[in-house]
Amino acid sequence: MENSGGIQASLSGRYATALFELARDSKTLATVEASLGTVRDALAESVDFKALTTSPLIARKDAAKSVAAVAKLLELDATTASFLGVLAENRRLAQLPAIIKSFRALAANFRGETSAEVVSAHPLTAAQVTELKQQLRTRIGRDVSVDLAVDPSLLGGLVVKIGSQMIDSSIKTRLNTLAHAMKG
Template structure:
């Protein structure tokens, strides 16, 4: 499989590529992908886990021990657990968000899907996500994997990025445009 030089050029991209290739060779892409989604949700919901990942004060040994303790509690597969141990040992846990994003891009490319980064002011419901996927599939001609982010600062609407194309339908941008037009 050819992987993009853009993904491999970054540190997180190299880690994601290594994880992706190992998961592909072990036929565990879906399992690892599900574990990474669980990990991402756990990080979003736990201040302690975010501090563990971000703190430069936690040493290699302590970080690796902490990761080994939380992996079974989160229900992550052994391959992802070992990978997190390597990140902890190499003091690269702070790269996990970027690694997950790059892994998703590699997986989407492997499945011939497009990847859409979608930012909304509030969490989207399952029916809204399904409608958005259908609309994006119609626009791109491919299945679309959606990476959702919530940013209350956009006030409402959506910001959708697919590849190099971006559609900013946020209320914040519309208000800024209106304010600029009113200034003359």
């Protein structure tokens, strides 16, 4: 299997690759990807869960118990719950955001899609996401899976990153460009 961007070169990439291969071989790729999306959302929304994953003060066994409880609460599939336990035992929970990102890239590549990181000033509606995917598909020539994030400091517009290509149509960037041009 080819890993574009050297995903396997990093620690998080090796964990993501192992989880991806396990999910692919057991034909639970969509289920694991959905569970990882739930974990990603929980990390963004819960300060306590984020602290659990990043604190070096929590003992391995306590972290493993806590992660198992969170997995049950979030109704994660067995593979993802077990994987989180392995991360806790190996003190690698802090790598979770990077692992999720790498896993999503591997899954998108497996499906023949290109993955794009999209940052908007406000949450996008389902219709806007569908339209954005269509526009990106037209531009790139492949299906695109999007990883959405919100950054209110953009004021408006979008920042889309596909691989090394970046499309920045944010109002923040336009205002900065205008201010720079006015300075002379």
